[in-house]
Amino acid sequence: MVLPERSQSEVRALRVAGLSKRYEGIQALSNLSFEVFAGEILGLVGPNGAGKTTALRTIAGVLPIQEGRVSIQGRDLVTEEVEAKRALTWVPDEPQPFDTLTVEEHLEFTAELYGVEDWRRRADELLARFELLEKRAALGGELSRGMRQKLAFACAWLPRPRLVLLDEPLSGLDPRGIRAARDAIRDLAAEKSAVVLSSHLLELIEALAQRILILDRGRAVFVGTLEEARASLAGAASGSSLEEIFFAVTGRGVSPADEGSTPGPA
Amino acid sequence: MSLVLARPLRKLLLLRVRGGWRKQLARLRTPRGILFAAIGVVLFGSWAASALVPGHVREELSPEELELRIGMVALSFFLLTLAGALRFRGLFLPREEIERLLSAPVSRPELVRYRLCAGGLRGLLGGTLVALLGAARMPVPAFAFLGTLAGLLSLTALHQFAAIAFGALELQSARRLKGLARLFSVAGLLGLGVLLGAFFSGAPLREFPLVGALLASLEDPQGIVARATFVLRPWTRAIVATEFAGFLPWFAFDLAAFALLFEATARLPIDFRELSLDTSASIAARIRRRREVGGAAAGDASVGRARRVPWFFGRGPMGAVAWRKTGSILRKAKSTIGVALMVLTLVLLVARVVSRNEKIAALGPILISGFGTFYLCSGLRFDFREELERMEAVKAWPLSSVRIFVSMLLPEAVLVTLLLILVVGAEALLQGELDPATLGCLALLPPFVFGWIALDNALFLCVPMRAVPGQEGVLQNAGRAALLMLVRLVLLSGAAGVGVVAFLLADTLVGALGGTHATAVAAGFGATWCAVVLEDVLLVWIGGVSLRRFDVARDRG
Numbered sequence: 001m002v003l004p005e006r007s008q009s010e011v012r013a014l015r016v017a018g019l020s021k022r023y024e025g026i027q028a029l030s031n032l033s034f035e036v037f038a039g040e041i042l043g044l045v046g047p048n049g050a051g052k053t054t055a056l057r058t059i060a061g062v063l064p065i066q067e068g069r070v071s072i073q074g075r076d077l078v079t080e081e082v083e084a085k086r087a088l089t090w091v092p093d094e095p096q097p098f099d100t101l102t103v104e105e106h107l108e109f110t111a112e113l114y115g116v117e118d119w120r121r122r123a124d125e126l127l128a129r130f131e132l133l134e135k136r137a138a139l140g141g142e143l144s145r146g147m148r149q150k151l152a153f154a155c156a157w158l159p160r161p162r163l164v165l166l167d168e169p170l171s172g173l174d175p176r177g178i179r180a181a182r183d184a185i186r187d188l189a190a191e192k193s194a195v196v197l198s199s200h201l202l203e204l205i206e207a208l209a210q211r212i213l214i215l216d217r218g219r220a221v222f223v224g225t226l227e228e229a230r231a232s233l234a235g236a237a238s239g240s241s242l243e244e245i246f247f248a249v250t251g252r253g254v255s256p257a258d259e260g261s262t263p264g265p266a
Numbered sequence: 267m268s269l270v271l272a273r274p275l276r277k278l279l280l281l282r283v284r285g286g287w288r289k290q291l292a293r294l295r296t297p298r299g300i301l302f303a304a305i306g307v308v309l310f311g312s313w314a315a316s317a318l319v320p321g322h323v324r325e326e327l328s329p330e331e332l333e334l335r336i337g338m339v340a341l342s343f344f345l346l347t348l349a350g351a352l353r354f355r356g357l358f359l360p361r362e363e364i365e366r367l368l369s370a371p372v373s374r375p376e377l378v379r380y381r382l383c384a385g386g387l388r389g390l391l392g393g394t395l396v397a398l399l400g401a402a403r404m405p406v407p408a409f410a411f412l413g414t415l416a417g418l419l420s421l422t423a424l425h426q427f428a429a430i431a432f433g434a435l436e437l438q439s440a441r442r443l444k445g446l447a448r449l450f451s452v453a454g455l456l457g458l459g460v461l462l463g464a465f466f467s468g469a470p471l472r473e474f475p476l477v478g479a480l481l482a483s484l485e486d487p488q489g490i491v492a493r494a495t496f497v498l499r500p501w502t503r504a505i506v507a508t509e510f511a512g513f514l515p516w517f518a519f520d521l522a523a524f525a526l527l528f529e530a531t532a533r534l535p536i537d538f539r540e541l542s543l544d545t546s547a548s549i550a551a552r553i554r555r556r557r558e559v560g561g562a563a564a565g566d567a568s569v570g571r572a573r574r575v576p577w578f579f580g581r582g583p584m585g586a587v588a589w590r591k592t593g594s595i596l597r598k599a600k601s602t603i604g605v606a607l608m609v610l611t612l613v614l615l616v617a618r619v620v621s622r623n624e625k626i627a628a629l630g631p632i633l634i635s636g637f638g639t640f641y642l643c644s645g646l647r648f649d650f651r652e653e654l655e656r657m658e659a660v661k662a663w664p665l666s667s668v669r670i671f672v673s674m675l676l677p678e679a680v681l682v683t684l685l686l687i688l689v690v691g692a693e694a695l696l697q698g699e700l701d702p703a704t705l706g707c708l709a710l711l712p713p714f715v716f717g718w719i720a721l722d723n724a725l726f727l728c729v730p731m732r733a734v735p736g737q738e739g740v741l742q743n744a745g746r747a748a749l750l751m752l753v754r755l756v757l758l759s760g761a762a763g764v765g766v767v768a769f770l771l772a773d774t775l776v777g778a779l780g781g782t783h784a785t786a787v788a789a790g791f792g793a794t795w796c797a798v799v800l801e802d803v804l805l806v807w808i809g810g811v812s813l814r815r816f817d818v819a820r821d822r823g
Contacts, residue, residue, distance in 0.1 A: 060369035064539045086371035096362040100285025109281055113274040113370050139285070140362070 011038040012074070013087075013163045013194030014059065019068035021054055021218075028054045030218040032068070036194040038162065041185065043209030044198035045242070047250050050215040052198045053093065056165045059196070060090035073162050086114065089161040093168040095152035097140025103127070103151055104136045107158055114159035126154040130180060145172035153181060163194045170201060182208065206242040216250045272372055275380040283387065298729065302745030309748050314395065329506065332405075336502045337495030340417060344498065347425045354549065355433035356541025357381055357426065361550040368539060375532040378426065382528055386422050393418040404505060409513040413504030416520040420501070420527055427531040433541035434534075579676060583665045587673035595648045595677055603685070606642055610689045613637055617693060628703030631690045635707045635714070638689060642682045643718050649675050650723045650813075654730060658818045668810030675723060675809075679716040686711055702784075706791050713798045720805035721757065725750050727812035761797040768793030 014036040021029040029051045036042045046052050057063045059070055061077055061084070070077040075084035097106060104123070111119030127133045130150040135143065143151060149172050156164055166185070170178050185208055189195055199205055205212060206226065214222040222229055222245075229245045240248070271279065293299040327335070357378055359367060367377055397414035404410030495502065500519045507513035575596055579588035617630040653660055653674070663670055687708060694704045729746050769790025776785050 057365075060365070062365055062368040062539070063543070064537050082371045082373050085369060088369070090365060090369040092365045096365070098282065098285065098362045100289050101281055102285075105281050105285070109274065109278050112277045113372070139289075 011162075011192075012036075013038050013040075013072065014196065015069075015071045016055075016059065017069045019055065019058060019065065019070065021051070021058060021063070021066050023054075027218050029058070032215075032218070032220055034213055034220065034223050036163070036196055038194055039189050039192045040211065041189050041195040041197055041209045043205030043212040043242075044196055044215065045200070045202060045205055045212060045246060046215035049217075050250075051218040052215055053167055054218075055215065056090070056167050056196065056198055057092075060088065060165055061085050062090070087161060088163040088165065089114075089156035089159060090165045091149075091152045091156045091167065091169060093171060095148050097143060097148055097151055099139065099141030101140050102137050103132055103140070103143070103154075106140065106151055106155055110155040110158050114161075116159050119158065122158055122160075123154070126157050129157075129184060130154050131177070146174055146177055149173055150177060150180075153184060157184065157188065160191065161193060163196070164188060165196050165198075167198045168200070169197065170199065170204060202242045202246055212242065214246065214249050221249050271379055271383060272376040274370075275372060275376060279380065279383055279387070282384070302729070302743075302749075305745030305748050306743070309744055314399070329508075333502050333506050334492055334495070336505050337492065337498055340498040340502055341495050343417075343421060344424075347421045348428055351425050351428035351432055354545045355429050355436060356538040356543075356545045357430060358385075358549055359542055359546045361546065364543065364546050368542075374538070378430075378532040378534075379528070382423060382426055382531065385426070386419060389418070389422055400505070405508045406513070409507045409510075409517075410505045412517060413501060413507070413513070413520065416504065416517060416524060417501040420520065420524045423524060423527040423531055427527060427534070429545075430531065430534050430536050430538050430541075433538055434536040437541070578680075579673070583663070584669050584673040587663065587665065587670060588676050591648055591674060591677040594652065595646070595681060599646060599648065602645055603681075606645065606685060609641060610634070610638055610685065613641075614689050614693055614696075618696060628701070630693050630697070631704045631707040634689050634693060635686055635711055638686045639682065639711075639715055639718050642685060643678075643715070643722065646678055646682065648678045648681075649719060651726055657816060661813070661816065661818060666810070667813040668806060671720075671723070671809040671813055672806055675716065675719050679712070679719050682719070683712050683715045686715070702787070710791075710795055710798065713795065713802050717757070717798055717802045717805060718754075720802060720809055721754060722750070724805050724809040724812055725753065727809060727816050730816070757801050761794050761801060764797040765790045765794030 012035055016035070017033050019029055019032040020027070032051075032055060034042070044052050044055070054063065058065060059072075059077070061081060065078060070084075072084040073087040075087070077084045101109070104127075107119065107123040107126070110116070111123070116122065124133075127136055130153055132147070132150055132154060135147060138147075140148070140151070149169070153169070156166075169181055169185070173181060182204070185195055185197065197205065197209060211223065211225050212229065213220055222233070224232070226242060226245070229242075229249075230240050233245060233248060270276075294303060359377075359381065367380075372380075393415060396418065397411045400414045401407035401411035500516050500523065504513055504516035504520055507516065573596075575589060575593035577585055577589050578592055579585045613634055617633040620629055620633060650660075650671075660670065660674075665673075690704060690707050690711070694700050697704075725746070769786050772789035773783070773786035776782065
């Protein structure tokens, strides 16, 4: 994994500061802070109920911000909501296509939504990339789970967003689809888009993400590279995999070197 | 003021309208779809035509009386709209729009405008029909039609305005307003009970203090109800207008009011996202469950620790299937059974009065059994109609299809029968005697109820279409309902015919042999009972075959 150089010229795609969220007595997010830069893939991991989806939905603007700040490409998500959202696309864990719209119409609507010029050529590329060319006239309601996922990718990739939020993106995909999705995520980062990738598939995160953010019970328990994780977590061996680190951090097998604050150079 | 939708949302609206038509047309590509749609069109068309015949139901009322009546109808629509807004707070977004549109680069006012337009379009068909039906009764149908349509459009906007505003109140006070909606419903039910009780008891309505005051107020042009309808006068005046000069100013006002309300709703400075997510999730779950089931079976299972469900129908594979269903009923239908008991008590009251007034003792138990079976079987539906999404598992069970069919239906049939026996028994207790009609009803109830449910399910398995209010496939569902009614009528007539023939034969025979008339009645009843049981056997066989032929890949409703 290569840590991107932090410099003045580097574009900060996402900045989350002190984000907290409370649902009916449950602290879903607690003082969450992190940044993602253009061209970077941040892996978001954590046990079930850790607050990963809540964090992503809040950043996507689906959930209102209770406490804290989120800015996308320097635009505040509260005060400049529409402009901020114009820079991001969001693929939820269970994409729901419109039952009565064809695959192509989904792309047509997305192009209109994000003001994409000459969208047909780009749409054809994406349909080919995600193996949807034969399904372009199929209705959303007729698509299988994997096809729906691919359609969600195509829609999310279409406007060339500066920030893409992906929640469990490989669910329901066949091996070929998984490979296509992995390549597409890499290419997206290569085109200087920032990606926040949430998944339980730790090997996927390990293979794609430059940095990882481990959430546990709404708190960021680690933000940094895998090497930094190995260095900062007491008891973690030098060759520890993300899986071992994950279990160590969330299962209390290995305690963060610096209790009480987010370990790692966030 | 911007009444024009943002371009992407306008595009979405157009695409969705086009998609909706495409789906409707797709339903007409199969013979089954065409058949049921045709039955639905005929049924619906003949009903609408009968209601639209000019002068058919027009009453001679003075202009003041007419306006007061229209005002009362408008007031009830207005109150219903507000009550509905208490139930579903925030902005409703269908599940396919929630994540997509809330994260899209469109402002919240634009989203509200889009949903208002989408909701308005969706309600336009129903609204046009209501307006047409209402117009046929008015002095100038064209004015009434336009006025009614303007009123209904305003109600759509009002509903959304109130839903967002109530939601904000709820967020501020951190209290659930759903309780208020329930309170309104209970008060309405109680009011209805008092009115029905007063009506059927034969006592003059005015003797009841509350009802008397209400009636007096309804008839008094200066009464409280008339005054309450004052704010709705711009709409009622447009509807009852008799000349163009009297219509135009009110209609123009109505349109302006709608435009203002539309824009005010869009610009409400309230962040409705939390409430919308809550409401949209709850409506999506309701639609999904209704698609699967409908009625009480669409309810949530009780939260908290569940009690153990007894094995009422014994052990073994059939017992296990029935046990699973029993658990579903006991955990999901508690409140519905409570409401059913209330309704049945009301029916008992009505049945008592009717049988006393008509001086026919048999009417009471027959009324309870007939209406009770219809009402309970429509509401409970803990059978195959609950299982459409789980048919793969059901079909894989190690049991013959006939046995699965019977054991799936048995718990619901037993529950409905027991409830009805309870009420018929209570009627007999109140009457102080167990007359032959009551005994006959008690004996006939088990096979009759089972047959009713078996027919519903056998036809459902043959044509698994799900009726969800506001969803597509309305015509096809109406067609299937008409077919169901027809088949039921044939079966009931068949059983009754067998009884009558048996009675006539027995009567002739006992007449010749010197027996009593009661013997012939008993023979007729016995023959009917046997015919119903035979029909049950036939329906179970058809149900078994339908289940065996059910294709989980194709028959998804």
